[in-house]
Amino acid sequence: xxxxxxxxxxxxxxxxxxxxxxxxxxxxxxxxxxxxxxxxxxxxxxxxxxxxxxxxxxxxxxxxxxxxxxxxxxxxxxxxxxxxxxxxxxxxxxxxxxxxxxxxxxxxxxxxxxxxxxxxxxxxxxxxxxxxxxxxxxxxxxxxxxxxxxxxxxxxxxxxxxxxxxxxxxxxxxxxxxxxxxxxxxxxxxxxxxxxxxxxxxxxxxxxxxxxxx
Numbered sequence: 001x002x003x004x005x006x007x008x009x010x011x012x013x014x015x016x017x018x019x020x021x022x023x024x025x026x027x028x029x030x031x032x033x034x035x036x037x038x039x040x041x042x043x044x045x046x047x048x049x050x051x052x053x054x055x056x057x058x059x060x061x062x063x064x065x066x067x068x069x070x071x072x073x074x075x076x077x078x079x080x081x082x083x084x085x086x087x088x089x090x091x092x093x094x095x096x097x098x099x100x101x102x103x104x105x106x107x108x109x110x111x112x113x114x115x116x117x118x119x120x121x122x123x124x125x126x127x128x129x130x131x132x133x134x135x136x137x138x139x140x141x142x143x144x145x146x147x148x149x150x151x152x153x154x155x156x157x158x159x160x161x162x163x164x165x166x167x168x169x170x171x172x173x174x175x176x177x178x179x180x181x182x183x184x185x186x187x188x189x190x191x192x193x194x195x196x197x198x199x200x201x202x203x204x205x206x207x208x209x210x211x212x213x214x
């Protein structure tokens with residue numbers, strides 16, 4: 001079974017090709033909101049070398065609007081062209097699986113959500129949506145949390161105040177995309193023909209003046 005895996009939901013865009021437990025190819029790069037120009041050409045290189053996949057795996061979101069929309073559009077298009085199923089996980093599932101097992105019980109997931117953030121604590125399915133200025137108090141009330149895995153870029157972290165003793169986990173230093181996808185696919189996943197991107201907050205799209213005054 002050959003799986004083409006795509007993640008455009010995070011600041012690090014990732015692609016991989018897996019076959020029967022082996023990694024045939026993997027590549028990642030910092031997302032600079034240029035997935036429309038870069039992602040498809042990189043996928044084309046993989047397909048030209050290794051042939052079409054038997055299934056496609058995608059991180060379905062939530063995530064940044066542009067990158068996620070482009071990635072999911074490519075996934076749906078390839079699944080239609082090749083007539084193969086799509087398997088998915090959410091970004092929360094992905095980040096949880098990416099976190100080393102020995103750290104999962106003490107690591108919270110934090111994602112940007114419009115002007116605020118969404119936080120998921122270990123072993124708790126509820127998504128807590130809070131304002132940025134509430135992060136420190138919220139995490140201080142969960143003393144078992146020692147680390148954060150997040151989609152917040154390092155250069156923007158000064159805007160997110162964490163309690164003393166809690167550190168950011170760097171995505172580049174965690175198990176890579178191919179390893180994480182292999183672990184996720186060990187659990188049963190539903191086959192889809194078409195998927196939609198998931199967002200924590202509605203994308204901000206400016207209306208034209210014609211629409212505003214119609």
